[in-house]
Amino acid sequence: MTPALLASALLLSVTLGYVSLCAASPFGDCRKCGGWGFATKTDRKGRTKRGRDCRRCKATGKRIRIGRHLYNVAARLHRDGTR
Template sequence: MDTPSLIASFLCFVLPPVTLCYAVSCAIWPWKACSTCHGTGRIKSPFGRVFRLCRRCDGTGRRIRIGRHVWNEYRRVHRDGTR
């Protein structure tokens, strides 16, 4: 087998199940921990005494996953286009 056909067979047989598993995981667990505050919702001051709310997640400690965000945008466009 030559290299291009090996790559093509990899993409045809491995990539769709991985994509399907990621889509299912985004449907089940749409949230992930915020990377800025590490899921706490708070950020320490430089001296470590005062906390403030994380701007990125608005103090919740959770952010929506990329796959779920893409799905939500797709549903919004579909909903607005069919009305």
């Protein structure tokens, strides 16, 4: 196999894997709070405690994946264009 063909096959497999991940699990953990939904703080004794709610995910701990967001935009555009 030529290197170009091998690279394109690898790229195709990675793309199909990401598409299947977005279809199976459209939401991932928030990158800011790590999926907790809030920031962790330490008190004066060094014990961890709950901090403020995460503003990015609105305290849900989840975010929509980029691929799923692009699919939703394309589906909405198609739906609105065919009405």
